[in-house]
Amino acid sequence: MKRRMVNKVIPVVGALIIKNKKIFIAQRKSEGVNYQKWEFPGGKIEPGESEPEALVREIKEELAWQISVGEKLMTSSVNDDNRTITLTVYYAKLVDEEKQPTLLDHLDFKWVTAQELNDFDFPLADIPIVRNIISKELPSF
Numbered sequence: 001m002k003r004r005m006v007n008k009v010i011p012v013v014g015a016l017i018i019k020n021k022k023i024f025i026a027q028r029k030s031e032g033v034n035y036q037k038w039e040f041p042g043g044k045i046e047p048g049e050s051e052p053e054a055l056v057r058e059i060k061e062e063l064a065w066q067i068s069v070g071e072k073l074m075t076s077s078v079n080d081d082n083r084t085i086t087l088t089v090y091y092a093k094l095v096d097e098e099k100q101p102t103l104l105d106h107l108d109f110k111w112v113t114a115q116e117l118n119d120f121d122f123p124l125a126d127i128p129i130v131r132n133i134i135s136k137e138l139p140s141f
Contacts (some may be wrong), residue, residue, distance in 0.1 A: 007083060007084055008082065008083040009084045010083055010085050011044070012044050012085060012088075013043070013045060013052075013055045013089070013127065014039065014040035014055075014088070014090075014129070015024075015040055015041055015042050015067060015089070016040055017040075017067065017094060018081055018138055019094065019097055020100065020111075021113065022111035022112060023112055024040075024041070025039045025040065026038065027039075027107040027108040028123075029105065029106055029107045033080070036122040037121050037122055037123050038120040038121060038122050039123060040089055040129065041062055041106070042089075043058035043061075051072075051088055059092070062067050062104055063101040063102060063106075063107035063109075064104060065094060065099065065101055067091065067095060068092065069092050070077035070091035070092060070093065072091075074088070074132055076127075076128040076129050078124040080124065081121075085124075086125075114134050114138055115119075118134065
């Protein structure tokens with residue numbers, strides 16, 4: 001009898017933080033497939049959390065930043081190793097724009113223009129989001 005592989009869905013959220021027409025990206029330090037790739041910071045949604053609540057918590061845990069979450073940019077899904085990663089990215093604004101991030105879960109960070117996003121290696125789920133950002137005018141925050 002064949003066992004059917006269950007495709008586990010992992011919902012994650014990311015923050016598109018914009019300041020002075022630049023986008024915040026962070027380099028992952030977590031081991032695994034996406035080690036040292038660049039990302040829009042965020043993480044997994046815990047049971048009982050809304051997407052915005054998860055994003056506020058994750059940014060506080062990873063960067064020691066307070067953010068306010070704006071509108072949803074888009075959702076991207078990829079199948080990877082018997083699991084589906086569903087990434088939803090929201091626009092976000094720093095509560096204190098002068099505060100520097102504390103890298104609690106990343107190797108590095110950069111503020112880049114939309115066009116410069118092409119110069120960085122992102123995980124598969126982030127690629128459609130990068131393309132979307134490059135194709136539109138960034139809102140001013």
